Amino acid sequence: MRKLAFDNNLYLELQSKHILERISKFDNKLYLEFGGKLFDDYHASRVLPGFLPDSKLRMLLTLKEQIEIVIALNANDVEKSKVRSDLGITYDDDTLRLIDAFRACDLYVGSVVITHYNNQPSVDNFCNHLNNLGIKVHYHYPITGYPSNIAHIVSDEGFGKNDYIETIKPLVVVTAPGPGSGKMATCLSQLYHEYKRGIKAGYAKYETFPIWNLALKHPVNLAYEAATADLNDINMIDPFHLEAYGITTVNYNRDVEIFPVLKAMFEKIAGESPYKSPTDMGVNMAGYAIIDNDVAIEASNKEIIRRYFLALEDLKKNLIAESDVEKIEIIMSQANVSVADRKCVAVAKDKATETQAPAFAIELENGEIVTGKTTSLLGAASAAILNALKVLGKIDDGIPLISPSIIEPIQKLKTDNLGNSNPRLHTDEVLIALSISATTNPISHLAMEQLSKLKHCEAHSSVILSEVDKNVFRKLKVNLTCEPEYQSKKLYHK
DSSP states (O other), X not given: XXXXXXXXXXXXXXXXXXXXXXXXXXXXXXXXXXXXXXXXXXXXHHHSTTOOTTHHHXXXXXXGGGEEEEEEEEXXXXXXXXXXXXXXXXXXXXXXXXXXXXXHTTOEEEEEEEETOOOOHHHHHHHHHHHHTTXXXXXXXXXXXXXXXXXXXXXXXXXXXXXXXXXXXXXXXXXXXXXXXXXXXHHHHHHHHHHHTTOOOEEEEEOOSSOTTSOTTOXXXXXXXXXXXXXXOOEEEOHHHHHHXXXXXXXXXXXXXXXXXXXXXXXXXXXXXXXXXXXXXXXXXXXXGBOOHHHHHHHHHHHHHHXXXXXXXXXXXXXXXXXXXXXXXXXXXXXXXXXXXXXXXXXXXXXXXXXXXXXXXEEOTTXXXXXXXXXXSBOHHHHHHHHHHHHHTTOOTTSOSSOHHHHHHHHHIIIIISOOSOOSBXXXXXXXXXXXXXXXXXXXXXXXXXXXXXXXXXXXXXXXXXXXXXXXXXXXXXXXXXXXXXXXXXXXXX
16 A cells, blocks of 8 residues: 555645634735646645645635635737646646636636736737636736836836736635746735725735755755756745744745845835745645655655656757756755666666667556567557556466457558558557457456556656657556657657
């Protein structure tokens, strides 16, 4: 059974209580900047086993009657058709996805605020679409001198030019499709307008990482640094908190660097700042819900290595700089881990050398490693899945789970009718073929019943897999890494 490091129920209880306490410190109006992923925080669930990917959403649901959601969308991201790499959709499409997801949970979405609006034509088209859908749209504009020119920013010519977002709930959650969307500026702009109206509203920030009450070099915090290496986020001791309270806490460089500016803005808006440090602004209680530090350390060390392989792959694809990989190498050194600690890596590479073809290895929960090799019918990843299901179901290795009579027509369809040059079955195709076999073959049915046991397993490919295969492993919740090498020497690999 998978060991847990995190008590999710305790987290929900502590987090909800803490946010309610923070609301009560102001005029029953709190703007909460929501950082990180709200629905699918798989990073947190990997480094803190027991943390559910939708924990933040569950927490919001405990406060459902008091919450209103505002989604911030940067106009420049719409103009550039910026894409969320994990979902493959543009930020404007993701805005619609977020609204649907919130509404499906019966959470009230009050409006969308377009930040950095400068009459961009594509933005106007999207806003017309939102209006036609019955969604309120507000506009916030670029402010000259932001964030340094406090006198101008906190004036009628700065925040005062932005639309005032009329909200009706005491807790206003400001979220966004991705980073750089203007969440903090939206919150501060609202504070300016609320104080002009005599409402002493408050601001707080909710981000899971880094966890402020863990050590600076705790693997959980190092794993966050590895995950954000390309964003230049660096964990650091909060000097303002240390000076004010004599307590050592952890924050990250961007919040520490911007805090003097934020403090000055608070003082300009409200007469005084409610916070003495960046840590004060946060409401994250995740550190208090860790129940097994050793399990969290082990899980985080594994994540650091996985992030290293992902960075190597992104470097191969020219998506990041070599310096980003070097940062993770330093983090690995600080955590005292290496590639050798990921056992499935060496096994996959040895199998590839032995067969002179792409190979794949899956480490099961009990530590057993199952391999897959490339054949005329199956790719290595597909073969490894079938072999793993046999082991999990205690099925004799000599028994085929899918008849060639099922595989061959699929291959013919791929090559003759759909124009694919590779006849081998991808992982999604092999699982469909297995499900077809399961309707008449009890052994195949038994194998299908083992699929859920692949969750949280570690896997490694000797070559970069297609996005189709990666997506299948993502859905199976298998922790996948790849060698930064393509199967072929072609220049185009989409």
